[in-house]
Amino acid sequence: MAQTDTFTRWSVIASGEGGGRIASQFFDRAENPGIDDRVLVMNTNRADLRNTIDRMRGTLQDERGEEETMESHALEFGSQQGAGNFFPNGEACAREDLDRIVSRIKDFGTSDAFMHVATLGGGTGNGSIPYTIEQFKTGLADLEDAGATEDWMDSVIHTAFGVWPYYYEQPQRHFNAVCGLSRLLRTADDTQNADMVLLASNSQLDDEENGNGRHYDSINDAIITAIDLMIGAGRETRSVIDVKDYVTIPSQMDAYHFTPAVATEMNGQVYELEYMLDQAAENTYVPMDVGTTTAAYAIVRAPESMIDDDEISEPEVYGAFRDWTTKHDINVAGQASLTPKRGRGSDVDVLLLLGGFDLNPLLDHSWDEFEMLGDSLAGTGGGTGGELTQAQLDRIVDNLEAYVDKNAE
Ligand SMILES: Nc1nc2c(ncn2[C@@H]2O[C@H](COP(=O)(O)OP(=O)(O)OP(=O)(O)O)[C@@H](O)[C@H]2O)c(=O)[nH]1
Ligand SMILES: [Mg+2]
Structure with missing residues (x-):
């Protein structure tokens, strides 16, 4: 990653x-700098997986057969069809097939960073993703003994994107989400799990709150836009800001949860930079108080021609970011950068990655449902292989509460 002529390779x-x-929407795009086609979608359920693959093939206008696309981008894992919306089942399925998961990721070749994506209300993604991240970060010991790992895997940076359920959804979704957030952040023995946890909330991103397919499309589009701006910054900035910058200090501060805040297509010839940062800050992907932010990164993307013509410059971006943080009275660890996009015009896009903020405004939507269900689900088997003991559940809750309390101070 440090080499001068190679960009960060994401999967x-x-x-x-x-x-x-969400991941299949990467294939709606003409190109995905930094990712190319290193996208793997996994599911415990074959029918769901086929639907996702069909979507991808539709937009890919893929000349390859369905089987071939399945082989290069999809993986069915676990011996159960589905996880019954109970996250321990999703985890059990991933444990069963960890070797196959790792081997498929290995087929993409070397990566510097992974973006793991799951909804937190479900059982499959939410059960499996925190588990696979933990396995990667603790060295995949069993697989290593079997000679199934490669050296580059030790230094991969693991970012995770978790999607919060609609607030009106059934209690079990909220139970899963609270547990999923805890497990993305902390391992069972209370050490850091993912290097960076990005969050978005469906209700926050969908004003109409009806959760039909079309609304998912616009929410998913917002998520992809944020990921694209984040990854793009590590690729073409003049002063490179990259995933290492996002993760190092927040991890040291134990404040590595983030939300994107985005405003796109603003007229850069009309608006001041500080105004554009404010516009982005009004569009955080989870409910939060911007004033509680403790780490922030600003990525401003402007047409190449504006940069070449000096209509926008890096010192201006730094200055505006500094003024913006001062105005909000947030004394944060952070960095700003200016990224070119192709073409002319004056459309400017801004991504703020806001981290370390007080998570309570988000969790307040879920604690009651979580508590209503929690103890009744502990001690039960999931019926399809996963289990959650009371002790495990207690640890999951304690870990999250400790992390949240520290960051709410
Ligand atoms: N933003 C967004 N949220 C989604 C989408 N599909 C489902 N959700 C949310 O995700 C949760 C359900 O999770 P799924 O992704 O269906 O679950 P899963 O990972 O397949 O796990 P199972 O429960 O085993 O089916 C609910 O909270 C939904 O609102 C989507 O395309 N976009
Ligand atoms: Mg499912």
């Missing part, structure tokens, strides 16, 4: 139905 690893739908 996208999605699990579960919603995660798969």
